[in-house]
Amino acid sequence: MKKTHMCKLISKKTLAGDVIDMKVQFPEESKPGQFIHVSCGDGVLLRRPISICDAGADWLRFTFAVRGKGTKKLAQYNTGDFLNILGPLGNGFSIDKKGDKTPLVIGGGIGIFPLLYLSKSLGAKTEAILGFRTKDLVIMEDEFKGTCARVHIATDDGSYGHKGFVTDVLKERLAKGDISSIYACGPSSMMAAVKKIAEDENIYCQLSLEERMGCGIGICAVCVCKSKGEYVKVCQNGPTFDSKEVDFDD
Amino acid sequence: MINLEVDIAGVKLKNPIITASGTFANGREISEYYDLCELGAVCVKAITLEPRRGNKPPRIAETPSGILNSVGLQNAGLAYFMKYEIPFLRKYDTKIIANISGCTIEENCEIAKRLGNLVDLIELNVSCPNVKEGGVAFGTNPKITKEITKRVKENCAVPLIVKLSPNVTDIKEIAKAAEEGGADALSLINTILGMQIDVNTRRPTLANNTGGLSGPAVKPVAVRMAWEVSSITDLPIIGMGGIMSGEDVAEFMLAGATAVAVGTANLVNPTACVDIKKEFINYLDENNIDDVHEIIKAVKIF
Numbered sequence: 001m002k003k004t005h006m007c008k009l010i011s012k013k014t015l016a017g018d019v020i021d022m023k024v025q026f027p028e029e030s031k032p033g034q035f036i037h038v039s040c041g042d043g044v045l046l047r048r049p050i051s052i053c054d055a056g057a058d059w060l061r062f063t064f065a066v067r068g069k070g071t072k073k074l075a076q077y078n079t080g081d082f083l084n085i086l087g088p089l090g091n092g093f094s095i096d097k098k099g100d101k102t103p104l105v106i107g108g109g110i111g112i113f114p115l116l117y118l119s120k121s122l123g124a125k126t127e128a129i130l131g132f133r134t135k136d137l138v139i140m141e142d143e144f145k146g147t148c149a150r151v152h153i154a155t156d157d158g159s160y161g162h163k164g165f166v167t168d169v170l171k172e173r174l175a176k177g178d179i180s181s182i183y184a185c186g187p188s189s190m191m192a193a194v195k196k197i198a199e200d201e202n203i204y205c206q207l208s209l210e211e212r213m214g215c216g217i218g219i220c221a222v223c224v225c226k227s228k229g230e231y232v233k234v235c236q237n238g239p240t241f242d243s244k245e246v247d248f249d250d
Numbered sequence: 251m252i253n254l255e256v257d258i259a260g261v262k263l264k265n266p267i268i269t270a271s272g273t274f275a276n277g278r279e280i281s282e283y284y285d286l287c288e289l290g291a292v293c294v295k296a297i298t299l300e301p302r303r304g305n306k307p308p309r310i311a312e313t314p315s316g317i318l319n320s321v322g323l324q325n326a327g328l329a330y331f332m333k334y335e336i337p338f339l340r341k342y343d344t345k346i347i348a349n350i351s352g353c354t355i356e357e358n359c360e361i362a363k364r365l366g367n368l369v370d371l372i373e374l375n376v377s378c379p380n381v382k383e384g385g386v387a388f389g390t391n392p393k394i395t396k397e398i399t400k401r402v403k404e405n406c407a408v409p410l411i412v413k414l415s416p417n418v419t420d421i422k423e424i425a426k427a428a429e430e431g432g433a434d435a436l437s438l439i440n441t442i443l444g445m446q447i448d449v450n451t452r453r454p455t456l457a458n459n460t461g462g463l464s465g466p467a468v469k470p471v472a473v474r475m476a477w478e479v480s481s482i483t484d485l486p487i488i489g490m491g492g493i494m495s496g497e498d499v500a501e502f503m504l505a506g507a508t509a510v511a512v513g514t515a516n517l518v519n520p521t522a523c524v525d526i527k528k529e530f531i532n533y534l535d536e537n538n539i540d541d542v543h544e545i546i547k548a549v550k551i552f
């Protein structure tokens with residue numbers, strides 16, 4: 001039977017500004033693209049969904065931005081404390097569809113976190129396009145350099161790397177004609193743009209979506225996205241979807 | 251051994267723990283976390299005659315000690331339920347309660363008729379706050395409550411539970427109307443209509459603008475209503491609203507509930523129902539109670 005895990009926090013770091021990186025002991029295997037559902041502590045009723053950023057035989061790592069009540073509380077845990085974690089949940093990325101040329105991972109802001117573990121599994125040819133608001137918020141560049149053949153950084157204000165959106169870099173990069181698949185995670189405006197670009201170029205594209213969640217396991221049907229005119233559950237049917245299955249019409 | 255068995259309108263539940271509709275889907279996911287035989291009954295997600303798409307997301311917001319939801323009765327329709335979900339649930343030694351939520355009286359009658367005795371009990375949801383037609387519109391008017399109960403009852407091959415809305419001035423009046431219409435049991439409460447606004451964007455959190463409040467925040471309201479209703483009827487009551495622990499179960503039973511349903515707690519912890527059941531048994535044990543009936547309606551009112 002599946003169950004929740006009480007996981008010991010074995011390391012905690014602060015990356016840029018309000019981004020916390022945690023590593024916990026974890027008894028189950030997980031796939032890139034899956035997420036965990038974490039109890040944040042007293043006074044926070046619902047769990048919070050966070051992507052698996054990396055994992056090994058008996059540990060996993062997740063990285064989160066401190067936003068509201070839940071993530072504030074979660075950030076207060078220290079090494080040696082135990083976290084109540086449900087997971088791994090959801091479906092991983094379809095690595096088997098990466099094609100035989102260059103796979104590309106593309107992420108904006110907190111969307112980059114699930115892509116690190118993914119890039120490890122996609123192989124050494126993988127390239128990454130990572131977007132941030134400004135230079136001070138650029139994180140994990142070296143780690144992605146360790147797993148990818150090339151890392152392209154974009155900042156909204158041009159203070160580091162390319163100036164502009166990740167999708168601008170994507171269009172330029174596609175021009176070479178050697179990209180065989182695209183894996184994306186980020187805000188929905190970015191996802192809609194990536195979907196369109198990939199489909200216009202006829203390249204396999206998978207998206208990892210975010211929606212406000214309840215249970216995380218498919219019982220409450222709140223975290224839906226639109227797929228072929230119907231609402232499907234992000235936690236159970238996703239969070240990874242082939243771009244062609246997702247409608248961004250509203 | 252403590253006697254946990256309770257009777258809802260002639261249907262024997264091996265213990266008083268039921269899942270609240272809409273917080274358990276149809277049991278498949280949770281069956282990977284524990285054996286559904288542990289439950290007194292499974293109450294399934296709302297059923298409508300045709301598949302229903304539900305409301306636009308976001309459909310959930312967290313509030314102090316509670317949640318707001320605006321799912322809007324998304325379900326795959328009656329035919330799918332009968333073909334796939336009933337056979338699945340029948341593999342488990344537990345009772346099945348079908349929560350029916352048609353938009354019209356006729357639709358509810360049709361669903362009840364087609365379900366026949368394939369389920370053990372039917373729960374008529376006259377209290378959903380998240381849909382435009384039907385739902386709470388039936389359950390806030392005593393005349394309509396009586397009428398719909400009577401008509402659906404005529405089409406029921408199994409006992410009928412009417413699920414009451416807390417969004418009324420006097421729930422006793424609605425409970426009486428359901429009883430006069432021929433209800434065999436009452437369940438309460440459904441969610442309380444609520445709203446949350448993001449002060450930065452000035453937009454409601456829910457795309458539906460409003461939603462139904464559930465979880466610990468509603469418990470005192472629900473306990474009060476269970477107590478009020480139990481004071482005016484002898485029909486069995488299924489109490490719910492914010493149950494998170496074994497002591498919460500005891501509280502509802504003391505107020506007059508014969509059984510209870512656990513909702514939001516399932517969203518927080520997939521094993522909530524069995525955890526709560528264990529705690530409830532401990533409570534009975536510690537208080538030297540060897541039959542749950544000893545605590546039903548046993549509140550000592552001032």
Ligand SMILES: Cc1cc2nc3c(=O)[nH]c(=O)nc-3n(C[C@H](O)[C@H](O)[C@H](O)COP(=O)(O)OP(=O)(O)OC[C@H]3O[C@@H](n4cnc5c(N)ncnc54)[C@H](O)[C@@H]3O)c2cc1C
Nearest residue numbers: 049050051063064065067068069070071110113210211212
């Ligand atoms: C599958 C998935 C994977 C995610 N992975 C990561 C990750 O790796 N790193 C990271 O920093 N964030 C990630 N997020 C977003 C993260 O869940 C939210 O930032 C977090 O829930 C905010 O909680 P809060 O209490 O701090 O904010 P509040 O605004 O107080 O939260 C209130 C409610 O809204 C929900 N909520 C708020 N913002 C979001 C959001 N953007 N997405 C989903 N639910 C939200 C919360 O879960 C909570 O239920 C992921 C979301 C999903 C759905």
Ligand SMILES: Cc1cc2nc3c(=O)[nH]c(=O)nc-3n(C[C@H](O)[C@H](O)[C@H](O)COP(=O)(O)O)c2cc1C
Nearest residue numbers: 270271272296319375439440464465491492513514
């Ligand atoms: C996500 C969600 C979906 C629900 N869907 C239904 C439903 O389909 N039919 C129904 O009668 N009640 C529905 N309810 C109400 C619950 O069954 C229950 O009456 C209410 O949530 C109070 O119990 P709780 O506080 O333990 O959750 C839903 C509640 C939630 C939280």
